[in-house]
Structure formats: C-alpha cells, structure tokens
Amino acid sequence: MAEMTIRELADICGVAVSTVSRAMNDRSDVSPETRERVRAAARRYGYIPNASARRLKISTTQTISVIVQGELGQLVIEVLSHLEEAFAESGYDTTLQHVSEEHAHAGTVERLVREGKYGGVVFLGRYGSSDRDLSAQLIRRLAEIDVPMVFCTTPDYSGADSLHSSISVDDQSGAFELVSHLIEAGHRRIAFVGAGSERDREHAWALRLAGYRSALAAASIPFDERLVVPSAEEHHIYSIVNGYESTKRWLPDAPTDVTALMAVCDAAALGTARALSEAGKRVPEDCSLVGFDGMDLAKYYVPRITTLAQPLSEIAQSAARVLLATMRNPSRAIEQVWIRGRLLEGESVRRID
Incomplete structure (x- = not known):
C-alpha cells in the first residue's frame, strides 16, 4: 500500500495542509483539539512525516516564502497549492508574499526575506522588469542575499551563467x-x-x-x-x-x-x-x-x-526538491530544469485540405 500523503491526511481531517504540518510539528498556533485530531488520524492511517526534513528544520527556520509579482492567475494559484503540499510534507510552512509591479526590485525582496527570516524563497512566475537588462541586474542583486532561492515556472535569465536554480515547462x-x-x-x-x-x-x-x-x-x-x-x-x-x-x-x-x-x-x-x-x-x-x-x-x-x-504538480515538486536540497547544501550546483508539457486535443482545431 502506498504511503499516505499529507494532503490525503488533511482531506480526512477537514483541515488545510499547513494545519496538518503545524499539528505534526507541535506548533503553538494550532488548537489542542485540532492537534490531537490530526495526530490521531495520522496514527490510525499510518501517516509518517518526512524524517530527513525534520532533521533539517532543526538548524533553520520553519517557513519558506513564495514571492509572486503581479497578478495571481489560476496557474499561479494551482502551483502555489502544490508547493504548499510539497513543503508541508517536508515539515515546512509556506507563506505568500505579493509584490506589485512598481515595487519589483531587489531591495523589496531583501527586506521581505530578512524581516521574515525565511529558510528559503521561491519566485513563482516572472520576477523583474519587462526590460531584460534591468531584470538581469535585479536577479544578480538577489544572488547577494544569503538565502537559498529557486525560480519556479520561469527561467533565471540573469545571463549565460545562471545564478539561481529554476524549474519551468519547456x-x-x-x-x-x-x-x-x-x-x-x-x-x-x-x-x-x-x-x-x-x-x-x-x-x-x-x-x-x-x-x-x-x-x-x-x-x-x-x-x-x-x-x-x-x-x-x-x-x-x-x-x-x-x-x-x-x-x-x-x-x-x-x-x-x-x-x-x-x-x-x-x-x-x-x-x-x-x-x-x-x-x-x-x-x-x-x-x-x-x-x-x-x-x-x-x-x-x-x-x-x-x-x-x-505538469504543475511535477514543476512544484521539482522546485521543492531543488530548494530543500539547496537549503541543506547552499554550495550545491545550480540546476536548470525544463519539464515537457503534454498536448491536450480539444475541439478548436479543424483539419483542412
């Protein structure tokens, strides 16, 4: 039988994935009743938290920041849900930080990251200016912030030698x-x-x-x-x-x-x-x-x-894997991951002679 996932346990308990994560990690921001209900369900259904992630979080913060610039479209929301599940499975909470277009610069991110003391950062979707050169400058500035980062659903376009890992559809x-x-x-x-x-x-x-x-x-x-x-x-x-x-x-x-x-x-x-x-x-x-x-x-x-x-779930899982690995070993090699999509035929194409 396949191991139960944190999302399945959350569905059984009728709570959010993040609530299960907090309950299993003895966080004080969960009511005693909810904590006991989640833990009882975990025992009953054989849910086992990720042990390696438990060891990792002892030496770092428990929260990962997902930063989104601009509009929160359906794709962003779906990927965010998958990211939350993946990080919660590894014992981390996820927080969403929204940055408006006019405030999309490295100083904003540096302030958000340093004030929040996050263990890692995911840039979900595009980050930077519509001017490629300016965006590259911003991304190079971000590399100076001493926090593990990964770009999700967009490549790192800072130059020939990428400064951050990224996961995107091809x-x-x-x-x-x-x-x-x-x-x-x-x-x-x-x-x-x-x-x-x-x-x-x-x-x-x-x-x-x-x-x-x-x-x-x-x-x-x-x-x-x-x-x-x-x-x-x-x-x-x-x-x-x-x-x-x-x-x-x-x-x-x-x-x-x-x-x-x-x-x-x-x-x-x-x-x-x-x-x-x-x-x-x-x-x-x-x-x-x-x-x-x-x-x-x-x-x-x-x-x-x-x-x-x-493949949004695969993209999110890859982003979580790369970020967590970078948190364990900040000097690990940069990864540029391109994931192939799948053609879905609908009714909007007509064959012609």
Missing part, C-alpha cells in the same frame, strides 16, 4: 508541438497572438514565439512578421483582456488567408476567441485556435481549446 518545445499539430492538420497560415517587447526575449511569450518560428521553419513554411500579433496589454500579456484587445486591433488589417492562431496562453486564447466571434469568425469552422498551459478555463470553454498542459 515553453519552446511546447509551442513547437502545438504549431506542428496545426501544420499536420493542414494549416500553413498560422498567427501568433501575444508577442511582447523585443527586449523581453527570454520570458515565456518569447520562448513560445521561438517555438512557433521553429515549427514553421521545420515545415519549410516562410515566417511572416504580419502574423505576429503584438500584445495590446504589455504588462498583462497572459490575460484574457490581452488576447481580446490584441486580436481585435490586429484583425482589421490581418491577412485574409489566416486559418489558425496560436495564443500565448489559454487565457489569451479565450480573449482571442471572443474577438474572432465579434468579427464574425467561428472557431474552428472559420479559424482554428490553440492555447498554452492546460487550464480548466480552456477545458470547459465551448469549443474546448486545444492546448499544451503544464
């Missing part, structure tokens, strides 16, 4: 697979919706655009700059409103022979679908559409959006 290969899927369905005139600024070339949108271009090249389809739809909302690229506004602005002058679009993410795909509908175009009858991320909103949209699903 954005480029995922986009390559999506566009290749469209090409296999007979499409040759494929637009990309949601391109950001040229200086931002190592963020997710740019890696996905690179995968788009690689798929076209592999099929000997000429790249056409007119089919790259720039983001109307530069600071909210991965949003429904950006997909909608970007597509709406582009459509009046768009080439008339476009048969398919790849949106930078699922949320943008929904906005794109709305803009297409308002222009009298149906998905997929008049125009096929794919997204990226594998979010529920794409699954339950009509038609269901074909997408590239990010």
